[in-house]
């Protein structure tokens with residue numbers, strides 16, 4: 001889902017910071033860090049956007065793993081079902097991204113691949129909505145067999161139409 005809470009469909013800057021709060025126990029922290037860094041790189045590679053990791057609590061995009069009710073209006077639903085959600089650009093919770101830790105997060109093809117899901121959520125955190133094209137990263141259904149290059153031409157066009 002993309003709970004864009006703010007009118008502004010985009011950030012008013014191209015340099016964004018992100019931080020990672022609570023981790024999952026499914027993967028080593030260093031693996032989570034590198035998968036999320038790779039997800040950000042997929043977007044910075046094809047746009048003018050730049051992302052830097054910050055360890056402060058007021059990073060633009062705060063990412064964390066959570067289960068069930070976790071402090072926002074959108075409690076998670078246990079295994080499968082919704083895998084994650086992100087808030088559209090804006091202050092405070094704007095841009096924040098939550099992963100359902102009832103899922104089995106992986107760096108491979110079993111369970112749900114964290115890099116693929118993170119890249120989709122980052123799309124929302126940047127202001128993108130869903131695509132009806134099944135080949136697009138912003139398609140609403142998880143697709144395990146995504147190629148190495150996560151973004152489709154449509155995703156690239158959409159992010160460059162926005163920034």
Ligand SMILES: CNC(=O)[C@@H](NC(=O)[C@H](CC(C)C)CN(O)C=O)C(C)(C)C
Nearest residue numbers: 001081082083084085117120140141142
């Ligand atoms: C396996 N389960 C699914 O495919 C579910 N889809 C998701 O959890 C979306 C994230 C995927 C695309 C990474 C939710 N979303 O849009 C977040 O921004 C359902 C289609 C069941 C809702």
Ligand SMILES: [Zn+2]
Nearest residue numbers: 001002120140
């Ligand atoms: Zn989505």
